[in-house]
Amino acid sequence: MHCHFYLFIILTYVVSHQEAANILGISHVPSSSHFFLFQSLLRRLAEKGHNVDIATHFVSSENPEGYEQYDFSNKNITRLLCLKFNWSNKMWYSVNINFKKFLYIFRYNQLSLIGSLPLLINNISINVVKSLSDSDVIYFMTKVCGVEACSLTLQTPALQDLKKSKKKYDLVITEIFGSDCMLGFGHFFDVPTISLVTSTLLPWAAERIGNPDNPSYIPSHFFSSAGNLYERLENTIKLLLSKFLYAYFSSEESNEIAKEFFGSNMPSLEKLAKNTSLIITNNYFSIKQIIPAVPNLIEIGGMHIREPKILSKYFENLLSTDTKGIIYLTMGSMVLSESFDNDKLQEMFDAFVELPYKVLWKADREKLPKSLKIPENIHFEKWMPQIEILCHPNVKLFVTHGGLLSGQESVYCGVPRLGIPIFSDQFNNIRAAEKMGVAIKVAYHEISKEKILKAARKLLDDPVYKENSERASRLFKDRPMSPLDTAVYWVEYVIRHRGASHLRNVGADLSWYRYYLGDVIVVLCISFLTLLMVVVFLKFVILF
The missing domain is CATH 3.40.50 (Rossmann fold)
Incomplete structure (x- = not known):
């Protein structure tokens, strides 16, 4: 009952x-x-x-x-x-x-x-990605992944x-x-x-x-700042070039594929x-x-981040150490750090052995060349629970490729970063972190024992980096709603209001010359030239 x-x-x-x-x-x-x-x-x-x-x-x-x-x-x-x-x-x-x-x-x-x-x-x-230019990345995005x-x-x-x-x-x-x-x-x-x-x-x-x-002050996806004349010029070129390449590589073919699938009466993808x-x-x-x-x-930056869970006994033991703390290293979910050039790996190993820290490195040790001399303070795991590790109090430094999700997690946990960007937006992510005073970049082609040691020691020994990281964490978390709840609210808002057309900016429907006041500028120029000609003419008439 x-x-x-x-x-x-x-x-x-x-x-x-x-x-x-x-x-x-x-x-x-x-x-x-x-x-x-x-x-x-x-x-x-x-x-x-x-x-x-x-x-x-x-x-x-x-x-x-x-x-x-x-x-x-x-x-x-x-x-x-x-x-x-x-x-x-x-x-x-x-x-x-x-x-x-x-x-x-x-x-x-x-x-x-x-x-x-x-x-x-x-x-x-x-080797596939280390020499990719911005144009190569856009081609990869629009052709392979597009x-x-x-x-x-x-x-x-x-x-x-x-x-x-x-x-x-x-x-x-x-x-x-x-x-x-x-x-x-x-x-x-x-x-x-x-x-x-x-x-x-x-x-x-x-x-x-x-x-x-506006590239005069808004950095494009492929550029990190827009300050002096050179930066604004480069930012403008990259913005215009990326828009052109997207249209060139993707738009026409995507429209053909979509119309073939959905029917020829489908409006253009641009519409x-x-x-x-x-x-x-x-x-x-x-x-x-x-x-x-x-x-x-x-x-909604950080939408993917959840509250850290209790670590398993295995990882808790890994993070327990009699050293000064833990350095956590991962190159993300795409690029294999095992594929780094042997000399670069050895330089990193030689740098870490001189630091009084335990290094947890996300990699498959079996895939590393047997000729490399791996220090005893480096421990390899094929997978690790990243947010739980980064937020563990024993973790003092994060060595990262500069991926956006990893960067947000390190900010959330208040951990300084040593960035080794490889391609795409990773360079800009690390530059932005450097400006915040929470990271130092070491370019892949510049990897050496001395540079890794210098950067790591500065990040570990200078308290300013940890203080900046903790301040960044407080700012990142201080929101009226969590990022995920914010996203859910606005998704439901659009559903409730059947598309929420009232949110739409009229500027989205303007042609480019109206948006940038091209027609107004032409009218003003013509008016100025007309006025100038009238003044010159009147002056000529008065003189003669």
């Missing part, structure tokens, strides 16, 4: 959440760091009661901690609920908390893109079936990166579109919502991009130079 009564309460709870939205997320870039942000947002939306479908290359067979998977094929749900929940002790609290977790498994549905593209995770050699990723993922059974389905959605969430082809799903289902930028705002993203990107309801960008003003933001540009 009690069981059926509480089952009635649960069903009432379900009915009361009929306002739950159907949300489709498309994460077609085959990078785990990109998907990490998608996953954080969409899982929280599922927890909030929304029905989420996420197309991804990283299908997980595991639920988040605290969630359990059940097979209902041969079980009576009523009986399972009666057995699972504690109906007698703190009844409603138990139902309220546990049932939300229970519902999650129905509301988060993964659409597999596995096999369509090679995954960019712990499989890239330093047009090619678009074409191949649209051929997957998951997305082919999605196009054939009769399911109704209320919102589509895509990513702004190398191609806009997935915006077609917003048009196909006739729903608003939100775009997620997993980095700072990309050069080709601002104009679609009319956000200022669909102009209809973007909201852009969520993985940036935050306290760790990057402040940029002006229109109402539908939301900064």
